[in-house]
Amino acid sequence: MDERGALALLDAELEAVGDDAAVIDGLVVTTDMLHDRTDFPEGTTRYTAGWRSVAASLSDVAAMGATATAAVAAYAAPAFDREELLAFVRGASDVCEAVDAEYVGGDLDEHQEFTVATTAIGRTGAGGDGTDPVPRSGARPGDRVCVTGTLGRSAAALEMFERASDASAGDSSAADLRERANDLFRFEPRVAAGRALAPHATAMMDSSDGLARSLHQLSEASDCGFAIDGDRVPIDDAVRDVADDEAAALELATTFGEDFELVATVPEDELAAVREAADVPVTEIGTVLEREEGITLDGEPLADEGYTHG
Amino acid sequence: MDERGALALLDAELEAVGDDAAVIDGLVVTTDMLHDRTDFPEGTTRYTAGWRSVAASLSDVAAMGATATAAVAAYAAPAFDREELLAFVRGASDVCEAVDAEYVGGDLDEHQEFTVATTAIGRTGAGGDGTDPVPRSGARPGDRVCVTGTLGRSAAALEMFERASDASAGDSSAADLRERANDLFRFEPRVAAGRALAPHATAMMDSSDGLARSLHQLSEASDCGFAIDGDRVPIDDAVRDVADDEAAALELATTFGEDFELVATVPEDELAAVREAADVPVTEIGTVLEREEGITLDGEPLADEGYTHG
Numbered sequence: 085m086d087e088r089g090a091l092a093l094l095d096a097e098l099e100a101v102g103d104d105a106a107v108i109d110g111l112v113v114t115t116d117m118l119h120d121r122t123d124f125p126e127g128t129t130r131y132t133a134g135w136r137s138v139a140a141s142l143s144d145v146a147a148m149g150a151t152a153t154a155a156v157a158a159y160a161a162p163a164f165d166r167e168e169l170l171a172f173v174r175g176a177s178d179v180c181e182a183v184d185a186e187y188v189g190g191d192l193d194e195h196q197e198f199t200v201a202t203t204a205i206g207r208t209g210a211g212g213d214g215t216d217p218v219p220r221s222g223a224r225p226g227d228r229v230c231v232t233g234t235l236g237r238s239a240a241a242l243e244m245f246e247r248a249s250d251a252s253a254g255d256s257s258a259a260d261l262r263e264r265a266n267d268l269f270r271f272e273p274r275v276a277a278g279r280a281l282a283p284h285a286t287a288m289m290d291s292s293d294g295l296a297r298s299l300h301q302l303s304e305a306s307d308c309g310f311a312i313d314g315d316r317v318p319i320d321d322a323v324r325d326v327a328d329d330e331a332a333a334l335e336l337a338t339t340f341g342e343d344f345e346l347v348a349t350v351p352e353d354e355l356a357a358v359r360e361a362a363d364v365p366v367t368e369i370g371t372v373l374e375r376e377e378g379i380t381l382d383g384e385p386l387a388d389e390g391y392t393h394g
Numbered sequence: 395m396d397e398r399g400a401l402a403l404l405d406a407e408l409e410a411v412g413d414d415a416a417v418i419d420g421l422v423v424t425t426d427m428l429h430d431r432t433d434f435p436e437g438t439t440r441y442t443a444g445w446r447s448v449a450a451s452l453s454d455v456a457a458m459g460a461t462a463t464a465a466v467a468a469y470a471a472p473a474f475d476r477e478e479l480l481a482f483v484r485g486a487s488d489v490c491e492a493v494d495a496e497y498v499g500g501d502l503d504e505h506q507e508f509t510v511a512t513t514a515i516g517r518t519g520a521g522g523d524g525t526d527p528v529p530r531s532g533a534r535p536g537d538r539v540c541v542t543g544t545l546g547r548s549a550a551a552l553e554m555f556e557r558a559s560d561a562s563a564g565d566s567s568a569a570d571l572r573e574r575a576n577d578l579f580r581f582e583p584r585v586a587a588g589r590a591l592a593p594h595a596t597a598m599m600d601s602s603d604g605l606a607r608s609l610h611q612l613s614e615a616s617d618c619g620f621a622i623d624g625d626r627v628p629i630d631d632a633v634r635d636v637a638d639d640e641a642a643a644l645e646l647a648t649t650f651g652e653d654f655e656l657v658a659t660v661p662e663d664e665l666a667a668v669r670e671a672a673d674v675p676v677t678e679i680g681t682v683l684e685r686e687e688g689i690t691l692d693g694e695p696l697a698d699e700g701y702t703h704g
Contacts, residue, residue, distance in 0.1 A: 086474070089474070106464070106466065106498030106499055108463065108464045108496050108498055109463055109464070111421075111463065111464065111515065113464055113466055113498055113513075113515060114466070115466040115467070115468050115500045115501050115511070115513055116468065116501045117468035117470055117501050117502075117503040117505075117509075117511055118503075119470075119503065119505060153418065153419055153421065154416070154418045154419070154421065154423055156416065156423055156424070156425040156513060157425070158425050158426065158427035158511045160427055160429075160509070164396070164399070186418050188416030188418055188423055189416055190425045191425050191426045191427050191511075192427075193427040193428075193429065194432075195427075195429060195507075195509070196506070196507065197505075197506065197507075199427075199470070199505070199509065201425070201427055201468045201501075201511030203423075203425055203466060203513035205421065205423060205515060
């Protein structure tokens with residue numbers, strides 16, 4: 085059984101398992117495990133690792149339209165280096181502060197491979213301001229498809245990490261590339277934008293598996309199709325620095341994933357209110373269709389391809 | 395830096411890091427990571443692993459005197475076997491149900507070594523019934539020292555797992571030993587007992603590091619000493635089945651740890667109320683002394699020895 089199959093099995097087994105996060109008793113709870121081989125490429129600082137791993141869980145809270153309350157992390161490594169541990173904690177604390185949550189520590193474990201498990205907690209409904217969590221299932225034909233921020237940051241960062249590793253040891257550009265890649269890796273979880281979207285969005289999730297896969301998941305949950313306009317997809321500038329041409333840049337921005345932006349559907353007449361309330365650009369990239377019209381990018385079928393979390 | 399040093403560093407760095415769990419905004423949050431080599435000996439079923447790993451976090455909620463709300467687990471393994479995964483989820487769900495909490499799922503990760511990271515959430519103070527979380531710092535000379543349930547279950551279980559592994563393959567007693575060891579490993583988190591103790595206890599923690607180490611930690615936090623009466627320590631019957639004599643049994647029960655019982659200090663005149671409210675035996679095993687009187691077991695100094703979580 086692969087990871088997607090196993091996750092589907094869990095969904096079927098557990099009632100309270102929600103979309104991006106579980107909802108219980110006014111609380112939103114979500115947990116993620118990340119580890120060296122796949123999630124922290126060579127050159128990722130521990131500060132970035134702390135930021136990013138906690139941010140991944142906070143992004144799930146954002147995707148529910150909830151406020152973020154707290155996060156914890158279990159940190160496993162072959163040995164505990166004081167500076168590395170403090171850098172990790174600073175990264176974790178800083179990203180919590182950025183979304184008005186509190187990093188409240190965690191557990192340590194001796195482990196062959198650097199591994200981080202994070203949990204974030206938020207409030208919605210009864211515990212928050214009365215707004216119900218936004219499901220994946222409410223998109224209606226005619227709604228507009230929106231994304232927050234820009235797409236492709238992680239794709240660009242990974243390419244930069246790779247180029248830095250390939251560069252000769254004395255090459256000063258390697259250090260610059262790594263710094264820029266770390267920067268791109270430290271995304272800001274869209275908690276405030278999620279709050280702005282929540283009263284208006286009919287469906288919402290984060291783009292951690294890539295825009296294409298996210299649209300397929302929303303299509304499945306909402307029983308709808310989508311028409312996306314490639315020209316409107318907000319490709320991050322960094323993607324153009326690593327992609328050969330515009331078509332390659334669009335491909336990375338739509339399928340690579342790990343970007344943790346929000347993908348939401350919003351009735352057209354509520355778009356202005358969302359844009360006014362949000363703290364980041366919310367870009368309209370397409371329209372919700374009937375299911376049988378399929379999922380298209382510039383009129384061509386958009387395959388269910390993207391990042392499967394390993 | 396070893397794990398205890400690293401944990402102390404984290405405590406110093408983070409404000410909201412509490413005793414057994416962090417307290418924020420009426421919520422109690424705690425996370426733990428467990429993995430194959432040290433935490434799940436050969437013969438541990440996935441049902442037991444699910445139960446025990448979630449129970450370890452629920453025990454931290456219990457130690458704060460909070461109600462348990464929910465738990466999540468990130469499950470990492472080299473491959474996902476349907477039956478193993480379902481057994482794990484059933485174990486996790488069943489232990490949550492036993493303490494009136496809900497298991498709300500988690501994350502899956504491909505990982506060389508079987509690793510589980512669990513987070514439990516509870517409510518206290520504003521979010522619960524108005525009882526403040528019980529700290530480790532309030533023990534006063536003259537208070538009585540109490541423990542819930544029995545001590546030494548995990549020590550006995552580990553010995554049984556080892557004997558089962560040493561037995562020849564066709565030996566039917568190996569299967570019996572493993573079944574009994576799994577049984578002992580699936581402890582019930584003392585959430586209800588923690589609630590019963592909370593209005594009365596001056597200090598409380600769980601015994602996951604062993605009674606001896608717990609007393610040293612309470613001594614440090616409360617600036618007090620302890621006199622423990624060995625005859626009164628509630629040694630689990632299973633310990634006597636694996637220990638050579640009564641002295642060895644007492645040694646295992648006091649130092650081995652991983653038992654997740656509650657160790658609390660209670661004013662003498664409130665003991666009867668605690669016993670009446672608790673759903674498990676609460677045994678009085680000694681007295682709180684002044685710090686300079688030290689920590690003694692039957693009049694002999696009790697060393698700070700026990701299980702250091704690996």
